[in-house]
Amino acid sequence: MATFGDIGVAAGLNILFAVAFLIAFAILRLQPINDRVYFPKWYLLGVRNCPSRQGSFVTKFVNLDWRSYIRFLNWVPDALRMPELQLIDHAGLDSAVYLRIYLLGLKIFVPIALLSWAILVPINWTNNTLENGGASKKLEYSNIDKLSISNVPYGSPRFWTHIVMAYAFTFWTCYSLRNEYAKVAEMRLHFLASKKRRPDQFTVLVRNVPPDQDESVSEAVEHFFLVNHPDHYLTHQVVINANKLAKLVQEKKSKKNWLDYYQLKFERKQSRPMTKTGFLGLWGEKVDAIDHQIAEIDRLTKEIAEERKRVKSDPKCIMPAAFVSFKTRWGAAVCAQTQQSRNPTLWLTDWASEPRDVYWNNLAIPYVSLTIRKLIVTVAFFFLTFFFVIPVTFVQSLANIEGIEKRAPFLEPIIEVPFIKSVVQGVLPGIALKIFLLILPTILIMIAKLEGLLSISAMERISAFRYYIFYFINVFLVSVIAGTAFEQLDSFLRQSANDITRIIGVAIPMKATFFITYVMVDGWTGVAGEIFRLTPLILFHLKNFFLVKTEKDREEAMDPGSIEFHMAEPRLQLYFLLGLVYAVVTPIFLPFILVFFVLAYVVFRHQIINVYNQKYESAASFWPDVHARIIYSLVFSQIMLIGLMSTKGNAQFTPFLIALVVLTIWFHLFCKGRYEPAFVRYPLQVAVTNSSHEAMMKDTLERAIEPNLDLKSYLQNAYIHPVFKNEDEEKDGEDVDEKIQESLLVATTRSRRNTPAPSKCSDGSSPLLPESVSENAGSQR
């Protein structure tokens, strides 16, 4: 067991790293050359211009204004200053609500920390079980354990305090959760209600259109809705399988990039660059690179035009699904929420997702295939969770010293150097595991795509759920109880429910110091590293040096990233789990969690304001998941306490704790019934908020304001496959010599890069720059 001293050293080290990252960030962000790395959001919004255009050559790259260095920590108040409403306007509701998870952490854990330090710490401290027991049973203990529940003697009536505290913590957590749920639900409703007209409010996705011999899909859809919704049907857009076309367009884009690269090279060296026609330019006939690329682009342009024609006319490319738009929100709400046909697997209607949230490839999967996919994916995820150790171990067995020597004998002299040998032996197995954990979210998203989900947001939500389970079993439980996940599964089958809770209950307090270190490494240093953005920084400068020629290229070289809900939220949930589990057991744990929540809140608020560019807007539809996982952590902490108490000679507490579990689950069901209807599944979001009442009021209002509105033309092209949307742009780009003019196309590019259409663009008012940022930008010029 670690002592205060050990923890102090670890804390010192981690604080050092974190502070180093923060200072590096604070200085680097002031350099104009890094401006696009640390403020990409503003560029995407079109509010900020490249600072390198003004001033002398040096000031283009380095900030020489000493005054700005004095205020180098200003980013913290800057990040906190933007009010929440403006933040929603600036970055979307998803991001604003995501930040509230950190705030919720503070709201839950600050009072719990105060209470447990005021009551539990003295009660634990004023025993001497460990001192006495340590002498007789030779137990090692430290000062940290003296503050924990381990120091209370067997069967002591003092445990009553812990039970009362468990009740107090549970009630406080539930109270905070309820308030937060109500608040988020209200924000969501307000957000959806106050938004301007959006295509997804009028549009319903219809799937499983039954095949008809006499009619095309388009005709069938039109007839069906003209008959069944004669007063409301407006138009529809059949879903087209344009996957091959999308691939060709992608290929053309890549060729253009190469062309740019060679032209740049040519300008610099004044000699025609050569290339080989084979794979990756590594072999094959040698040709003039620029000519070759131009020829390739010409070929692709023709192919694309042909494919485009084929896709539009070939009935095989038309999928039995369509986006159907209605004249009113009310009509769409009715259609999305009612069953259309007797056979509940035909004419399935759902709210359409936001156009940029649609996952086009999955729109045409029939019902039976969907259920089979679900079965396969569930089984696959089960094996992934419990047997992932097998491939990792296999890779590790290959990646040892002997394996490397066998495969690459020329490395032998280097590896045999003792220092390098020990590094390889110590680090390689860990790296194999780490790499697997890093690619896991990608695997999970892939699985979600395979499952046939229809929108990216839904995929991210289910991946987050699975990632959390994986994390809980393979990181949390594996740390608490030794053995791999599969060994645990096996022993869980062989042990009784009582034994399992007891084993976990006993193991948890002993792992406190391990998790404290984890929080410091992953929570403190990790978050500080996030703001530093080392990888995007390096990549941007590399790209900038080697590839960038035009403004458009520079824009593409930026990597704003996004919150990555499916990775970030499950890892964040681990802190809730740790906090709730250790609140009663080891109160000393809580301050470390609090530091994490404060730091992460500030950092992510800064990132969301200045960096991240969300890929879609789901209007906080992930909140029920967040809520449910915190409740799950709460219930787990209570069950763990039952196990712990039964080993402490206090089995009489069990009924009280079981009652607490029942009450907590009831609270969850209550919240589910009370607030979840405002979220439901993603496609229903708008329906619920713009409930028929609301929808009708809005419709009426809108008709009064804009009597001549041509809704049809507004909706006609809203749900076109993205490859068709870029058609105009593609045509512009066909003449390769006109490429210089492309810098004028920034506006088009922006829409392609998934920037949330900012409200200021559509309503025409001038952009409202936050005061802090304009001041900030000013100081750099």
Added chain:
Amino acid sequence: MATFGDIGVAAGLNILFAVAFLIAFAILRLQPINDRVYFPKWYLLGVRNCPSRQGSFVTKFVNLDWRSYIRFLNWVPDALRMPELQLIDHAGLDSAVYLRIYLLGLKIFVPIALLSWAILVPINWTNNTLENGGASKKLEYSNIDKLSISNVPYGSPRFWTHIVMAYAFTFWTCYSLRNEYAKVAEMRLHFLASKKRRPDQFTVLVRNVPPDQDESVSEAVEHFFLVNHPDHYLTHQVVINANKLAKLVQEKKSKKNWLDYYQLKFERKQSRPMTKTGFLGLWGEKVDAIDHQIAEIDRLTKEIAEERKRVKSDPKCIMPAAFVSFKTRWGAAVCAQTQQSRNPTLWLTDWASEPRDVYWNNLAIPYVSLTIRKLIVTVAFFFLTFFFVIPVTFVQSLANIEGIEKRAPFLEPIIEVPFIKSVVQGVLPGIALKIFLLILPTILIMIAKLEGLLSISAMERISAFRYYIFYFINVFLVSVIAGTAFEQLDSFLRQSANDITRIIGVAIPMKATFFITYVMVDGWTGVAGEIFRLTPLILFHLKNFFLVKTEKDREEAMDPGSIEFHMAEPRLQLYFLLGLVYAVVTPIFLPFILVFFVLAYVVFRHQIINVYNQKYESAASFWPDVHARIIYSLVFSQIMLIGLMSTKGNAQFTPFLIALVVLTIWFHLFCKGRYEPAFVRYPLQVAVTNSSHEAMMKDTLERAIEPNLDLKSYLQNAYIHPVFKNEDEEKDGEDVDEKIQESLLVATTRSRRNTPAPSKCSDGSSPLLPESVSENAGSQR
């Protein structure tokens, strides 16, 4: 272990009993005096008249026509002859689909029985494990065990056959289940679509109307729906708390009964009967009974009039709920399926149940109270299931010989007679348990009422679910593993999942003979007793002799009963469970189950045609529950097999069986997604079937056929509290001297007795009597 001989004796006894019941029934039903006991359904339909009006005095009571005795077994083909469509018309879809459960049992188990006798029995029989093992280990065994899986030696490859059979049985069961689900769903849709106009197709129940200072509930409802559904809203009916009024009406009715009784007495004895005014007429002042009752009735009539006035005007009696009717089915479907207000706990809309299915007292429970009730009821049911033994044991401890002698010393000489003593000691404890099991369904219905459910059908469905759980734990598991439910719960917590399946797997084959006896007693004799209707027979004749004066009284003395879904279905499910569990393990079990299904099908078909009078019509909304419980039995039987195999030295089969479990659960989810939308929760039934498409077509059709239809007046009084509905009748009855005319009121009475409004009454066509029944009725006159 019982041998073939033992089972033969038990079978003989039970067959004897069953045949005795059937013969008694066959003879008694031919006597005109019993006509109302065995054919009440036809009386309630108004098709059959009292046979006692014609013929001589003797033939009024006894059937002297010897020819009818020759054909005394004719009821069996009679019961089977009515085609299903006519049955639906005659008794409703609920009853027809209920019968299909027995048919489904036959469909599942006939092929399984054939297959297992053809394959498994030879395989089991051609081993001699038990003979060899019996010699060495002194195991007792019988011929029955020689046919069961116990006879296959440890680790034998022959177990592969059992695994293959488990797969075959599962696939066959799932195939039958899927076909049946599809068929029932289609029947339901057809039933709802082909029905004439029903008020619940146009009506939505609105609950949690928010209180408003300026408006009454009625005004608030009207304004809300006029604003939000202007094109569709027709009328509404506020829910009134008339519980006190209902009580007064009930009291008046009872007084009238007494008045009848005294008048009858007076006519017979020609002396004014006297009564006492106190409790039950046992003490108090002595008064002329007829005058006293008339005075009481007068007083109650006045009170009722006052209360009626008060209820209608007092705002405290008006509950924040209303039945809102729409002009079209489409309007109602939209309103019922969409959320009305931002706050999802206000303006809750649901399809209204059929008027006679509404449970009026629960209509005004607010949302929060509902969730708390759910929590309380869940906890209460948990304790009821696992701790019901405690009160039973307590009663048993009182009801022993010593307890009785202590409390009733005068019984001592009788009880001390050795024979009586042994009877009391042997029977009393069992009776305490039996009484508890008999009142359990009533307790469960009470609990469901407490839970706040809105319709009687929903209550019966949830009670059936709970009764099944109770039966599974307290009858099935307690029989398989010794010990009370609570002891089991305790040992399940202390034992690992592996051990639990193993214990059950080992115990199941050993209990085969016990359950065979159970099937014969409960299934064969019990079902034969059901058709005999001993209790209603005795009660009817008692009432007929002491109370009945008018035709109306005689009608009320009839007790047609009903299927009592909440009692009958869970007990029926036990046979599916036993059949599926023993199909692989002890194939000899299956013929006993088959006999039960055949007998029960014939008996219940007869009862449904001739006796039962359903209280409501839910259009088979219980089918998803039936389906789910059979799936549950299937999964249980597979898990049991895993446990059994692991004790037979064949743990390598476990993955195959786990795959089977996963596939079965997946099949269930598939069916749920595919067919359940046609059933959903009861209130949604019509919405789903008369999906917006259907609803609209029907609306259009109806407008074309009946352009001048006054829908408003049709719907205005559909959803009035039953006490107000009887208003007219009550007024007629106020003049007590006009009672003789009441025999003319049979038609009104019928509607009060919850006869499903037969389609012939509403469409005016002549009643279509099934050929068999008219022939039958003819033979008796």
